[in-house]
Amino acid sequence: MSVKYSNKINKVRTFALSLVFVGFGVMYIGLFFRETAWLMGLFMILGMLSVGLSTVVYFWIGMLSTKTVQVICPNCEKPTKLLGRVDACMHCKEPLTLDKNLEGKEFDERYNSKKYREPSQ
């Protein structure tokens, strides 16, 4: 398989973490505009919004985590959390499924989608 799949919870965590860095970066850029108060203020507000949004995303992933199923990965034997019908192991990225019908089939994130269609290619 050429495409790398990653665990959804890890993906969202990475996104939230990057929002924090973007937020601080934007606030830092704001410091270069110290002479222009409104421009500096604008960057500060944008930065704070980004950091605030990451808090929301962290909160959301916390809520999502309660809906996940914890399983022991058959490949690396570590506990991992699954979200949706198919997800990848947090540690070794082994594709895992909760649906017996999908066992043995090629991993496809489209199985999570309700409007799943046959692959076109």
Ligand SMILES: [Zn+2]
């Ligand atoms: Zn694993």
